[in-house]
Amino acid sequence: MTVYLDAGTTAHAMRPFLEHVTDLTVVTNDLATVQAxxxxxxxxxxxxGGRVDRTNLSTIGRLTRLSLAELSLDLAFISSSSWDLGHGVTTPVEAKxxxxxxxxxxxxxxxxxxxSSKYGRFAKYRAxxxxxxxxxxxDATLPDSDAEALSSAGVEVVRA
Known part of the structure; x- marks a missing residue:
């Protein structure tokens, strides 16, 4: 299985859940995830590869995109500091x-x-x-009404 773990603390935190997975390839643009x-x-x-964003220790930009374009992934785990139903997944940094x-x-x-603390927020750029x-x-604290709205829009929502 080949999985992509996007930059961020949430993706980095997945390390313990993948400890016993065999035949695993982890692809990431996050330097802390590499270390983990x-x-x-x-x-x-x-x-x-790509340009290093020193603020969150990740690679970003065109070179990162070109590297990823050469791979085939089973799963891509995408993280975000802001997301909602109307704006989608957004970021304050265009290169991300x-x-x-x-x-x-x-x-x-x-x-x-x-x-869920990031739900209802949006940044300048839609990713x-x-x-x-x-x-x-x-997480489980996403309100039922928001979970139902997301499900009605056709996205499976898992609250853990």
Whole structure:
């Protein structure tokens, strides 16, 4: 299985859940995620290149997109600091769009992983529409009304 873990603390936190997965390839643009997986006993690790964003220790921009475009992913786990039904997945940094879009384009299935505190917020640049994602995984505190609105829009919502 080949999975993409987008830059951010939520994706980085997935490390313990992938500990016992065999035949795993982890692709990421997040330098902290690379460090977290460096000692994974069975994972092949691919860090996609690009310009380094020092504020969140990730690679961004055109080179990151070009690297991702050469891969085939089973799952793309996309993170976001802001998302909602009307605006989709947004970002305050234009160069972050490239990695998110490229990962979704080459993945069989794309999943947003974002906590509910980020729901209802939006930033300057739309990275993805929610209908480009198969599933949204968020925490249990997302209000029922918001979860129902998202489900009605055709996106599977998992509250964990």
């Amino acid at each position: 997986f460096i000692d994974h006993p069975r994972a092949d690790l691919i860090c996609v 769009i490239e990695a998110k879009r490229a990962a979704v384009e080459v993945a069989e299935r794309s999943i947003l992983i974002a906590d 993805l529409r929610l209908d480009e994602l198969a599933t949204i995984i968020t």
